[in-house]
Amino acid sequence: MTQLLVIIAYLLLMLVIGYAANRLSRGTAVDYFVASRSLGPVLLLLSLFSTTMTAFALVGSTGRAYTLGVGVYGLLASASGIVHSLCFFLIAVPLWSLGKRHGYTTQIQFFRDRLDSDWIGVLLFPFLVGLVVSYALLGVVGSGAVVSNVTKGAFAGCGWFPQSAYGVPAPIASAVVSLVVFVYVIFGGMRGTAWANALQTVLFMSFGVVTFVVIANSLGGTDDFLENVRQAFLATSEAQRSRAKIPKPLFLSFLFIPLSVAMFPHVFQNWLTARSAGAFKWPIVGYPLMIMALWLPCVSLGVWASAPSSGVPAGTSENQVLAALVHQHAGPLLAGLLTAGVLAASMSFDSQIIAVGTMFTEDVVVHYAPAGRFSDRQIIVMTRLFITAVLAVTLALSLFPRAVFDLGLWSFSGFTGLFPLVYAALYWRRLTAAGAMASVAATVAIWSVLFYRSGFGQNAKYAFPESPIPLVGQWVVPPMLPVVTILCVSTAALVSVSLCTPPPSSGTLSKFFRD
């Protein structure tokens, strides 16, 4: 019951933040959607970090390290430290500048202007919303799994929820967390979301370190923390301490996954909140270190959980590993606080929800309705209804269990397929609307085919080509993550169709390129 009370207190705190942000709101659209472009470097770093480090980073990384071993850190943490900062430098800063200069609040506004085409928005909107929903699903599934696991036994006295071991059933936990996120996103806007994200970063970083220390000391059983860490690793198999379970081509192909950050709508919206270009320096430099501070403990915990002495039952599902460790090795109060930390990470799907609402408002309602057709009040009601519908769909999808890690990979692969589009829009004058639309269509098509071939994400080991393709001599094309194929097809469509169609007008180009 203590865990449950701590979780309730944390959720109430989030609501207070939304209320406080609402009270400080300037009442303008630019304040609601991009916090009046006023965030300094520290708040930008904390908010961005929370936005990108969702349940995937805590629940997903721990669970996959439980299965694959320490190599999971190299698969995504060190790769993201290189590639995320690269994307912030090459994509975020120029987009922030264009967004501020031309007043953009969504990616689609930028692409419509840059490509002088309305249709690119029609094509991008449903795909981006679909991918954001699959990304938000990570948070919904992750938060439900964690709350359900750590509250086991909380209702034993009154005999409620026997089917979930007298804990809060995962679907109910997911629904309550989603409701809290909904309320503070609706009332707090981007400012409330940024504040909540910053607090969430501080919480999950600090609680992550506490979890690591507490569980290491519990597993090692001595007074020396470093000796406990050593013992915890020595208790695991050699395969878990090396990368024996990870094929090398797969490791290489994971390097492309973090490119997805360049096309996340919620991250784009976060970029626009920056006060100046210089505010990006902290995120660019700090990201690799913060990712390390979060992933190193999480991956270690996952590896430790695989040892028989950890007390985590063999065959535990990946989504349950972190919660099972916490449940085994921490007291009720600490378990509640640690769960609040995990929830903090899981709840960062708030920025995905506000991004979807902003896209609907700006790219559909405001874009297509004649000026004055709808009042501000009507637009806000429509936006809230759309966000409600998106959350309802996300909750419904959360009833079909998938590993958080795999859900994330498919979502990220779709976004990575759109990387050539944003890169070319910023750096290639010859990009045409037809080339951009061909790239988006190719991404949608190839992503859908591969997702279908993987059994809609059920096959966690799905790779493409499905078997090695022989080339000349000893050379073969090995099976790799689907993201590699998606990226290649998307790039080929973008370049070939752009070169076969008339170049954009000089008037359009002059808005986006210096001579």
Next chain:
Amino acid sequence: MRYATWLFVCLLVVLHQDYWQWNDASLVGGLLPSALAYHAGLSILAAVVWWLVTRYSWHEELEVDTVEEPRA
């Protein structure tokens, strides 16, 4: 210096593919598995390289040129 910093970024990508210690299960310093210690070190190196990039290859023109225009 601009080209040198970008060379460092490419070097990070190459160093990320550390195939030579693939099956090494030993603990570095008796504490962390070698793959984990190596990639944690790579994260620290990445922060240093990105600091160099922000120091020597920064978008100075965007710092002064970005003026807000009303959206049509």
